Amino acid sequence: MSRKWLELLGFAAIAALFFVAGCAESAVGDPCVPEKVYEGGFLASETYLELSSVQCATRVCLVRELEGDPNQICTGVDDSDECVTENDIERSVYCSCRCDAPEGSSLPTCGCPGGFICEPILETGGDGLRGSYCVRDPTLEVQ
Numbered sequence: 001m002s003r004k005w006l007e008l009l010g011f012a013a014i015a016a017l018f019f020v021a022g023c024a025e026s027a028v029g030d031p032c033v034p035e036k037v038y039e040g041g042f043l044a045s046e047t048y049l050e051l052s053s054v055q056c057a058t059r060v061c062l063v064r065e066l067e068g069d070p071n072q073i074c075t076g077v078d079d080s081d082e083c084v085t086e087n088d089i090e091r092s093v094y095c096s097c098r099c100d101a102p103e104g105s106s107l108p109t110c111g112c113p114g115g116f117i118c119e120p121i122l123e124t125g126g127d128g129l130r131g132s133y134c135v136r137d138p139t140l141e142v143q
Contacts, residue, residue, distance in 0.1 A: 027057035028113050028134045030095040033070055034061050041069035041082040047121050049096075049133065056095035058110070064135055066092035091136065100132035115140055 032055040034048065042048055044067040053061035063070070066084060070093050074083040097110035099118035105127050112118050112134035121133045 027095050028097055028110070028116055029136075030056060031090070032056050032061035032093060032095050034063055034093070037069050037071060041072070041084075042066045047135075049121065049129070051129070053095070058095050058097040060096045060098070060133065061093070062096035062133060062135065063093050094136070096133045096135065098131045099134050102127065102130050105131070110134065 034050045042063050044065050048063040050061040068084040069082040070089050072083040074085050099109050099112050101107055101109050116134040117137045118132045119135045122130050
């Protein structure tokens with residue numbers, strides 16, 4: 001191999017290493033606000049996934065165990081039944097990713113960072129939806 005090719009190969013290897021290292025940090029847990037909030041807000045008994053969120057590097061904004069509307073912050077003055085606290089939002093609304101897919105799926109999955117666990121969320125729907133997603137570990141407090 002010529003020296004020029006070796007230099008190009010070395011540069012490509014360094015660029016690939018830089019690219020992989022640059023993507024190592026997970027965006028799971030970053031704050032997001034879903035674009036669509038149903039009238040009356042969300043139900044604590046349900047999990048909502050927005051799979052095209054431009055706010056999340058993962059493109060998945062997850063709402064889990066939130067009762068109310070994340071756009072209506074409780075202020076203590078004339079609060080509605082739909083308002084939520086900032087702590088509720090931080091604990092229940094965040095960017096996530098699919099960490100496990102149905103058998104035979106060729107779609108990519110992610111690893112959950114510390115403080116998160118991989119939990120089955122959707123058992124029905126298309127291959128792009130079904131699977132498990134990273135959710136906050138309920139045994140840990142949000143800091």
